[in-house]
Amino acid sequence: MGARIDRQCRRIRQEDSDLGPNPRASLIFTSNGRYSLYISRASLPKFAAGNREKGTADENKAVVGGVISHIGRYTVDEKDKTFTFHVESSTYPNWDGTAQKRPFTVSGDELKYTNALLRAVDAPTWSGSASSNPREPRDRVNRGRVRAE
Amino acid sequence: MNRQNTLAAISASLLLLSLAVPAGDAAAQSMKSVAGSYTVVSVSAYGPNARGRMMLGADGRYSTVIARATLPKFASNSRIKGTGDEYKGVVEGSIAHYGTYIASMTGGKVLTFNIEVSTFPNFDGTSQKRPFKVAGDLLTYTVTTASAPGRLPTSSGNASSSPHRAPRSIATKPRRMHA
Numbered sequence: 001m002g003a004r005i006d007r008q009c010r011r012i013r014q015e016d017s018d019l020g021p022n023p024r025a026s027l028i029f030t031s032n033g034r035y036s037l038y039i040s041r042a043s044l045p046k047f048a049a050g051n052r053e054k055g056t057a058d059e060n061k062a063v064v065g066g067v068i069s070h071i072g073r074y075t076v077d078e079k080d081k082t083f084t085f086h087v088e089s090s091t092y093p094n095w096d097g098t099a100q101k102r103p104f105t106v107s108g109d110e111l112k113y114t115n116a117l118l119r120a121v122d123a124p125t126w127s128g129s130a131s132s133n134p135r136e137p138r139d140r141v142n143r144g145r146v147r148a149e
Numbered sequence: 150m151n152r153q154n155t156l157a158a159i160s161a162s163l164l165l166l167s168l169a170v171p172a173g174d175a176a177a178q179s180m181k182s183v184a185g186s187y188t189v190v191s192v193s194a195y196g197p198n199a200r201g202r203m204m205l206g207a208d209g210r211y212s213t214v215i216a217r218a219t220l221p222k223f224a225s226n227s228r229i230k231g232t233g234d235e236y237k238g239v240v241e242g243s244i245a246h247y248g249t250y251i252a253s254m255t256g257g258k259v260l261t262f263n264i265e266v267s268t269f270p271n272f273d274g275t276s277q278k279r280p281f282k283v284a285g286d287l288l289t290y291t292v293t294t295a296s297a298p299g300r301l302p303t304s305s306g307n308a309s310s311s312p313h314r315a316p317r318s319i320a321t322k323p324r325r326m327h328a
Contacts (some may be wrong), residue, residue, distance in 0.1 A: 024266045026212050026247040028204050034186050036204050036212040038247050044270040052269045052296040053241045060236035063268050065229045069245040071202045071214045089200040091239055091268065092228045093220035 019066060027111075035074045035085065041066035067091055081105065083113070183252045183260070187288060189215060194297065195242065211250040211262065216243035244268055244296055258282060260290055269296040 022042040029035045045062050047055045055063070070090035076083045085100040104113035189201035192215055201215035221238040223231045231239075246267035253259045260279045264272045281290035 026210075026266070028206065028210075028212050030186050030204065032186065034202065034204070036202060036214060036247075038212060038214075038245055038266065040266050040268075044273075046271045046273075047269065050271060051298060052244065054297075055237070055240050057233045057236070060233070060240045061231070063270065064231060064236045064239045067245075067268055068228065069214055069268065088202075089214060089216045089243075091243060091245065092223065093239065094222045094226060096220070096222075 019068070029074060033073050033075070034071075036069075036071045037085070038069040039067065040069075064091060070095060182254065183283070183288065190287065194292075194295065205250060205252075209249050209251070210247070212245075212247040213262075214243070214245040240268065241297070246272060252281075267296075272296060 019039055019041045023039055024042060025039045027035070027037050044066050045059050047059050049055065068091060070085065070087045070092070072088035073086045074083055075086065080103075082101050082103050085102070087095045087098050087100060090096055102113040104111060106112075184205045184207040187203040187205070189199055189203075192199040192201065195201075195215055195217045198218040199215060200218065201213070203211065203213040205211045220242045221235045223235050225231065244267070246262065246264045246269070248265035249263045251261045251263070253261065258281050260281045262277045262279070264275055264277060267273055277294060279290040279292060281288060283289075
């Protein structure tokens with residue numbers, strides 16, 4: 001435990017996502033144990049009212065059904081080859097306060113993890129390319145934070 | 150004539166290019182100065198004890214998620230089988246988007262989110278400018294174009310007057326680093 005992943009992923013293999021072809025995605029692990037995940041269908045309907053609080057039932061359903069996003073802390077178990085999302089806030093609120101464990105592998109700049117249990121609510125297997133340069137220092141993402149303190 | 154215009158255009162392009170290089174370096178510097186992982190302290194539009202994080206990467210990419218203190222859980226235990234009220238509760242009570250950002254530090258400080266993907270799809274492909282200030286470890290920005298304009302407070306208390314221009318503040322705080 002205590003290991004960090006510290007990378008940004010921006011691509012998902014479309015065949016592994018339950019959010020249709022060409023999903024759009026961002027996954028950030030920071031070296032201080034925070035993460036932010038976002039997976040969306042390739043396109044979502046714009047709100048005709050131009051107001052997030054005045055969506056139609058279909059617009060609301062399309063967004064929440066077509067997106068999974070959550071934030072929180074993560075931990076890594078190197079022995080089990082798993083990481084766990086400790087979800088603080090999610091667009092699927094049933095996950096708030098839960099721990100979501102995921103077996104994972106890293107190969108080159110590709111990170112892949114699986115979710116065998118909940119196919120209906122999360123991509124079961126997907127992978128992304130790390131955008132962080134391994135030659136950069138590991139605290140690269142936190143540089144601004146250190147200065148701010 | 151055409152040739153001269155073309156050459157002039159090329160010269161102008163080269164000039165712009167030469168100017169753009171140092172400007173890019175400056176932008177990179179300013180992004181590093183605000184880069185970090187921020188926790189929401191308050192966002193009035195999402196009620197008391199709003200939750201959220203904003204990650205500004207030193208590489209110019211960002212991700213932000215903001216939600217009310219609580220959102221309705223789905224009785225069906227499936228994200229794709231929610232009720233109308235559950236879907237509405239999530240859409241009204243949260244916003245998330247990611248993309249690239251620029252922190253302009255010259256003159257008035259402005260954070261520009263170049264939104265690629267948002268739970269408010271009308272924001273997709275748009276640039277959202279947010280004047281901001283930093284005091285200690287607290288970054289405060291002002292929302293000038295909201296995803297729910299009616300939520301914006303106005304000085305007169307009349308929500309319908311200039312709803313797109315009324316300021317709203319978000320305050321976020323960097324977490325301590327465990328290097």
